[in-house]
Amino acid sequence: xxxxVTQIREDFPILKREVNGKPLxxxxxxxxxxxxxxxxxxxxxxxxxxxxxIHRGVHTLSQEATDAYEASRKKIQKHFNISRSHxxxxxxxxxxxxxxxxxxxxxxLKEGDxxxxxxxxxxxxxxxxxxxxxxxxxxxxVIPMSEEGTLLLDEYDQLLSDRTKLVFVNHISNSLxxxxxxxxxxxxxxxxxxxxxxxxxxSCSHIKPDLQALDVDFYVTSAHKMCGPTGIGMLYGKESxxxxxxxxQGGGEMIAEVTFEKTTFADLPHKFEAGTPxxxxxxxxxxAIDYLNEIGFNAIAGHEQxxxxxxxxxxxxxxxxxIYGTGREKTSVISFNLEDIHPYDVGTxxxxxxxxxxxxxxxxxxxxxxxxxxxxxxxxxxxYNTKEEVDILVEGVRKAQMMLS
Amino acid sequence: MSIAEIQEELIDExxxxxxxMDKYEHLIGLGKSLPLIDPALKTDDRIIKGCQxxxxxxxxxxxxxxxxxxxxxxxxxxxxxxxxxxxxxxxSPEEIVKANTDFIDQIGLKEHxxxxxxxxxxxxxxxxxxxxxxxxxxxxx
Numbered sequence: 001x002x003x004x005v006t007q008i009r010e011d012f013p014i015l016k017r018e019v020n021g022k023p024l025x026x027x028x029x030x031x032x033x034x035x036x037x038x039x040x041x042x043x044x045x046x047x048x049x050x051x052x053x054i055h056r057g058v059h060t061l062s063q064e065a066t067d068a069y070e071a072s073r074k075k076i077q078k079h080f081n082i083s084r085s086h087x088x089x090x091x092x093x094x095x096x097x098x099x100x101x102x103x104x105x106x107x108x109l110k111e112g113d114x115x116x117x118x119x120x121x122x123x124x125x126x127x128x129x130x131x132x133x134x135x136x137x138x139x140x141x142v143i144p145m146s147e148e149g150t151l152l153l154d155e156y157d158q159l160l161s162d163r164t165k166l167v168f169v170n171h172i173s174n175s176l177x178x179x180x181x182x183x184x185x186x187x188x189x190x191x192x193x194x195x196x197x198x199x200x201x202x203s204c205s206h207i208k209p210d211l212q213a214l215d216v217d218f219y220v221t222s223a224h225k226m227c228g229p230t231g232i233g234m235l236y237g238k239e240s241x242x243x244x245x246x247x248x249q250g251g252g253e254m255i256a257e258v259t260f261e262k263t264t265f266a267d268l269p270h271k272f273e274a275g276t277p278x279x280x281x282x283x284x285x286x287x288a289i290d291y292l293n294e295i296g297f298n299a300i301a302g303h304e305q306x307x308x309x310x311x312x313x314x315x316x317x318x319x320x321x322x323i324y325g326t327g328r329e330k331t332s333v334i335s336f337n338l339e340d341i342h343p344y345d346v347g348t349x350x351x352x353x354x355x356x357x358x359x360x361x362x363x364x365x366x367x368x369x370x371x372x373x374x375x376x377x378x379x380x381x382x383x384y385n386t387k388e389e390v391d392i393l394v395e396g397v398r399k400a401q402m403m404l405s
Numbered sequence: 406m407s408i409a410e411i412q413e414e415l416i417d418e419x420x421x422x423x424x425x426m427d428k429y430e431h432l433i434g435l436g437k438s439l440p441l442i443d444p445a446l447k448t449d450d451r452i453i454k455g456c457q458x459x460x461x462x463x464x465x466x467x468x469x470x471x472x473x474x475x476x477x478x479x480x481x482x483x484x485x486x487x488x489x490x491x492x493x494x495x496x497s498p499e500e501i502v503k504a505n506t507d508f509i510d511q512i513g514l515k516e517h518x519x520x521x522x523x524x525x526x527x528x529x530x531x532x533x534x535x536x537x538x539x540x541x542x543x544x545x546x
Binding site: 020171404 | 482
């Protein structure tokens with residue numbers, strides 16, 4: 001099926017609305033994506049037709065809900081090329097997945113062990129590990145980055161040693177758009193016996209990672225960045241690791257047998273899925289994956305790269321505009337500033353023009369410190385954005401510059 | 406002019422513009438005309454917490470009146486603080502403490518600011534009133 005953006009936009013009811021009297025131009029996709037009607041319908045269908053608790057009911061509705069929820073797990077398994085469906089753990093999102101792993105590693109680390117983090121991580125992929133280091137006595141070291149916003153792999157080599165136990169890095173940077181060479185990072189970490197967690201919050205809307213080929217130990221992502229609902233995400237872990245990790249939360253669903261003396265835990269994946277999950281979210285996550293695959297990730301990437309190239313060229317024509325994150329391998333995220341103008345002011349004027357962008361530090365204060373700036377304006381494009389919207393953005397930026405300087 | 410009179414003046418001024426872009430333009434103009442603050446006063450302890458952009462606020466007493474000077478690294482924020490400086494600077498601490506700030510809603514400022522900026526605005530007013538309370542206490546000693 002040929003890629004037809006006009007037709008695709010018909011799937012997204014929200015794209016028809018107006019903001020401040022202007023047609024919405026939604027360019028905050030790195031924060032969250034919009035939802036197609038297929039995904040919205042699957043949530044409505046669940047609550048209208050077969051809402052019930054899963055995994056334990058004897059009745060028909062419960063069976064239907066369980067089937068749909070587990071079918072979604074299988075869709076995720078297939079999508080990410082994961083070898084076993086019980087290696088897919090439903091979480092509330094990326095942050096939850098990271099915390100689950102960080103918590104589990106407490107007893108595996110000892111004083112003097114080292115963990116490596118990249119210089120371009122989201123706070124969610126820094127803070128849980130800092131807490132882990134405080135608990136365990138391990139030391140955190142930082143893989144530095146270049147002015148272009150790419151990781152310095154030579155420095156990474158220097159940092160790796162037999163003391164390294166864990167490496168955590170994002171697949172794609174949320175504030176720069178840089179695609180990190182996670183395959184190389186994983187291979188090198190494995191050579192010294194370290195485990196790797198890849199934060200895929202930003203990647204899964206743009207590319208389709210093959211987790212077996214990557215040989216990654218843990219991979220986490222959120223459904224809401226990829227046309228799914230908020231409050232649901234995935235943790236992939238290699239079976240061997242998931243067997244070793246202790247449960248994160250105790251409760252129903254995650255047990256095999258409970259007496260007051262001792263509890264034995266359920267098998268994977270339920271060991272990590274305490275309590276009634278976000279059932280509607282889990283099911284709709286599967287629908288979102290189906291939706292994206294129907295469009296096709298090659299078509300998505302092709303269109304987004306076209307938008308990225310066009311927007312980069314057009315924005316750079318604005319005098320005094322600087323783009324942060326200029327690596328060769330990057331996705332459709334453009335972080336920029338106008339000379340002598342605060343990003344927050346630019347974002348405010350753009351909002352009045354109906355253009356939604358993000359301003360601020362994007363939960364990556366270390367990157368802002370690196371560039372010595374208070375923040376950036378970030379325009380992030382999805383496959384449903386158009387070149388016309390890029391034109392509106394550029395015109396808005398010019399107008400903001402005129403008003404603010 | 407009294408605080409109430411200045412507030413009336415501001416309401417009139419902003420009502421001249423129908424379009425919110427024009428109101429913003431006016432706000433930006435007010436920000437640009439805010440007198441420069443002594444750079445030595447732009448210290449971290451004078452930064453108002455709760456704003457996404459930085460706002461520095463300084464207060465000093467001159468002949469029983471409170472004089473505010475301020476600055477911000479974002480121009481729209483600077484416009485907002487300029488409005489507040491115009492209302493409160495040169496008034497007695499007592500007047501500042503008891504002043505109501507309904508004019509902000511009447512101008513429509515709050516509803517047209519992003520939530521973070523609206524919070525910042527509340528923090529600015531709070532800080533100005535806190536200064537006034539502090540100087541009022543000093544005067545009574």
